[in-house]
Every structure is written in C-alpha cells, then in structure tokens.
Amino acid sequence: MILIAKVQTINGGNPAQTGDIFRVTVKDGFLCLNQQVIGYKEKLCTDYKVRYCCLSTSIGQTISITTTTTPSIPTVNNCGRQSITPSTQRIVGGTEATPNSWPWTVSLQVRGHFCGGTLIDTRHVVTAAHCLTSAIASQIRVIAGLHERLNINTGRTQNLGVSRIFMHEQYNTITQAHDIAILRLSQPVQLNSYVSLICLPGPDPQESMSVTVAGWGSTYKGSPLPNALRQVTVRVTNAQAQAAYPAYFNAQRQIGAGIPQTGGKDSCQGDSGGPLMYNSNGQWYLSGVVSFGTDCALSNYPGVYTRTSAYRTWIQSKINSN
Numbered sequence: 001m002i003l004i005a006k007v008q009t010i011n012g013g014n015p016a017q018t019g020d021i022f023r024v025t026v027k028d029g030f031l032c033l034n035q036q037v038i039g040y041k042e043k044l045c046t047d048y049k050v051r052y053c054c055l056s057t058s059i060g061q062t063i064s065i066t067t068t069t070t071p072s073i074p075t076v077n078n079c080g081r082q083s084i085t086p087s088t089q090r091i092v093g094g095t096e097a098t099p100n101s102w103p104w105t106v107s108l109q110v111r112g113h114f115c116g117g118t119l120i121d122t123r124h125v126v127t128a129a130h131c132l133t134s135a136i137a138s139q140i141r142v143i144a145g146l147h148e149r150l151n152i153n154t155g156r157t158q159n160l161g162v163s164r165i166f167m168h169e170q171y172n173t174i175t176q177a178h179d180i181a182i183l184r185l186s187q188p189v190q191l192n193s194y195v196s197l198i199c200l201p202g203p204d205p206q207e208s209m210s211v212t213v214a215g216w217g218s219t220y221k222g223s224p225l226p227n228a229l230r231q232v233t234v235r236v237t238n239a240q241a242q243a244a245y246p247a248y249f250n251a252q253r254q255i256g257a258g259i260p261q262t263g264g265k266d267s268c269q270g271d272s273g274g275p276l277m278y279n280s281n282g283q284w285y286l287s288g289v290v291s292f293g294t295d296c297a298l299s300n301y302p303g304v305y306t307r308t309s310a311y312r313t314w315i316q317s318k319i320n321s322n
Contacts (some may be wrong), residue, residue, distance in 0.1 A: 010047045018046040019188055080104075080199035080283035086212075087231065094213075094232030099147040100156060102214045104198040104284075105229065105275060107143040108183075109152075110135070113225060116215045116274025118286050119144065120200045122188035124319050127273035128289050128306065129171040129181040137162045142185060145194040148227050149216045156194040161186035166318040168311070175248045179291040180306045181273075182318045198275065201312045202285030205236050205278040211257055211287060212279075213303075217271030234258050237302045244301045248292075253310045255288045258302030276305040 007015050020032050032045035086101035104119040108127060115131035125142055138161070145156040152159060164184040171178045189195050205211050214231040234257045241249045241256020249256065257276060276288030288305025308315070 007050050010049050015046070020046055079197045080202075080285060082196070082284075083193035094230045096226075097147070097214055097229045097231040099229075100145060100194040102229065102231065102275075102277075103145065103194055103196040104286075105214050107146050107149060107152075107216060108273065109141045109143055110139050113149050113216050115272045116217075116290065117142065117183065118275040118289075119189060119195070119197050120286065120315070121197060121319065122191065123185050125183040125185065126200075126286065126289060126308065126315065127181050127183060128291055129167050129179045130173070130176065130291070131273045132165055132167060132181050132183075133173065135165060137165050137183075140165075140183070142183060144189050145192075147229050149225065149229075150227050158189055158195060160189065166321075168314065176292045176304070177248075177250065177253065178306075178311075180289055180308070180311055180314075182315065198277065199283050199285045200315070201309055202278065202283075202287070203280050204307070204309050205255070205287055207236050207238055209236050209278070210234070211236060211255075212277045213257070213271065213274065213290065214277070215271030215274035215290065217274075217290075234303070240300060241302050241304055245304065249304060253307050254291070255305045255307050256302040257288070257305060 009015065009018060082101055082103055084098060084101045084103070087095055087098045106117045106119060106125055107113045108115045108117050108125075108131065115127055117125040117127035120126050140162040142160045142162060143152050144158045144160065145154075146152060147154075147156075162183050163186040166182040166184070168178040168180050171180075191197070210233055212231055212233050214229060216225055216227075216229055237256045237258050238249075238251045239256075240258070241254070242251060244256075255276060271290045274290045275286050276290065277284045278287040279285075286308050288307055291304050291306050293301060293303040
C-alpha cells in the first residue's frame with residue numbers, strides 16, 4: 001500500500017521550520033521526538049495536523065511505502081554510522097572521499113571555505129578555536145551535506161547560520177593549547193542520508209592505531225584548496241609528536257597522527273577544525289580536532305589534534321548552556 005502523510009502545523013506552517021525533531025514511520029505515524037533527544041527535552045512540541053491517505057487503486061495490492069518526510073532521525077545508538085559507505089583507500093597523500101560518506105563533516109564559510117567542523121548533535125558543531133579568533137557569529141555559514149566546496153546549493157546541502165560561538169576560555173594562540181570551540185547553529189540540521197552525527201564521547205585510539213581525517217584543505221603546502229572533500233588514513237604517533245614539539249605537545253590534551261618516519265600523509269591548511277575520526281565496532285567517533293603541525297606531511301613532524309576526550313565536561317557544559 002502507498003502511504004502518504006501530509007504534515008503541517010495547526011497554523012499551516014512547515015514542520016521543518018519549527019525546530020522540532022520528528023519522524024514518520026508506517027508503524028507509529030508522525031512522531032515529535034523532542035523528549036527523546038538531548039538538548040531538546042525542554043522544548044515543547046508544536047501542535048501539528050496530520051493527514052494520512054492512500055490511493056484507492058492500491059487496495060489489495062502490495063506496493064512500496066513512501067512518505068513525504070525525511071528518513072528516520074539518527075539516535076545515540078546509530079551515531080557514527082553512514083548511509084553511504086566511505087572509500088577504503090588510504091588531503092595530503094589522501095584521496096577524494098565518496099560523496100556524503102562523512103555526513104557529519106561540515107564546511108565553515110565566510111565568502112568561501114575557511115575551516116572544517118563536525119556535527120555532534122543537531123544544533124552544535126565542534127571545531128578549532130584558532131579558526132574563530134576574529135570570527136563574528138552572524139557572518140559564518142555552516143554548510144552540511146557538502147561534497148564539492150564550490151557547489152553549496154545542491155539538493156543535499158543545508159546552509160545554516162550561527163547564533164553563538166563558544167571559544168575555550170584557556171585557548172592559547174601561541175602554544176595552541178585548548179584549541180577547541182563549539183558553534184551553536186541558529187536552527188537544527190535536518191538529519192538524513194547526507195547529514196548525520198558523529199559519536200562523542202568514545203574510546204581513545206592508542207599508539208599506532210589507524211585514524212581518518214577528512215577535509216577540504218590543501219593537498220600539499222601552499223596548494224589551492226581542492227573542490228571535493230578528501231580523506232586520509234594515518235596512525236596515532238604521540239611519541240613522535242612529543243619529540244617534534246616538546247614545548248607544545250601534551251598527550252593528555254592532544255593526539256599526534258601521521259605516518260611514522262616516512263610522512264607523506266597529513267592534514268593541511270584548510271583542514272583546520274575538521275575531524276580526526278576513529279572507528280570502533282562499526283561506529284565512528286570524534287577523537288580529535290585538526291589543530292596544528294609543521295608544514296604538511298613532513299616525516300617526523302606529525303599533525304597535532306585536540307583530544308576531544310579531554311574536553312567532555314567542557315563540551316557538555318556549552319551544549320547545555322543558554
């Protein structure tokens with residue numbers, strides 16, 4: 001049977017503009033999920049009117065089911081899972097990503113891309129503090145569901161404003177300590193196959209474990225930014241980072257990652273603020289935020305990433321604040 005659900009607010013408005021989290025299923029019909037989602041439990045659901053109907057010609061037939069709404073909302077149990085499988089090839093030394101295979105990766109733009117970021121819930125993006133030292137919230141656009149940096153108006157993208165910037169209070173512009181920040185979106189993203197959430201917090205990757213970086217940064221030092229999102233797989237190299245940056249690197253708050261001794265794979269200019277991701281039991285976790293390095297992909301000089309597990313309490317406090 002073909003099921004069609006027409007949903008409006010009682011005043012005839014678009015549900016997507018209410019800020020509510022909702023879904024439609026054949027079993028349960030239209031559901032507002034605010035009470036089940038962290039950060040929305042205090043928001044009362046808007047009053048809706050829902051009309052279900054089916055075509056008379058479908059009676060007695062078995063036909064695929066369709067609805068007029070987006071796919072089911074991801075939950076904490078399926079964060080870090082993609083609808084589109086990422087490339088398994090192993091930015092600098094990397095490869096173009098399969099479009100929308102890193103659906104939590106966003107582009108921060110002011111007259112063009114300047115940094116990356118990661119969706120950790122429908123209203124908040126984690127990025128690097130050094131990206132935002134002179135930023136004005138009202139001038140930033142967050143582009144979710146993006147693959148080609150210069151093509152922001154596809155049917156898969158969402159172009160969102162920023163209502164507030166949370167810079168870490170102890171961020172040091174010289175040492176890059178506490179290089180982490182959070183953007184609060186002016187309205188929630190709509191979760192679907194192209195836009196979803198990464199898991200946070202999660203297990204910390206240990207020395208020599210593989211981690212993945214995605215971004216629109218330079219493919220070599222000084223190169224123009226690529227148009228398409230790229231990815232690269234590197235290894236955790238904390239010992240090498242400590243040796244390379246003895247005055248700056250702190251393994252309790254940062255992660256070093258690269259290719260030991262040989263180099264050749266790294267994040268670079270334009271990747272800043274983007275995700276360092278670790279896969280555990282089929283789910284991707286935000287382990288780090290692209291912070292700094294010496295040039296790009298030099299041997300013995302791994303990239304340095306802000307360790308998100310060290311900032312769990314800080315992140316939660318900002319998400320829960322007014």
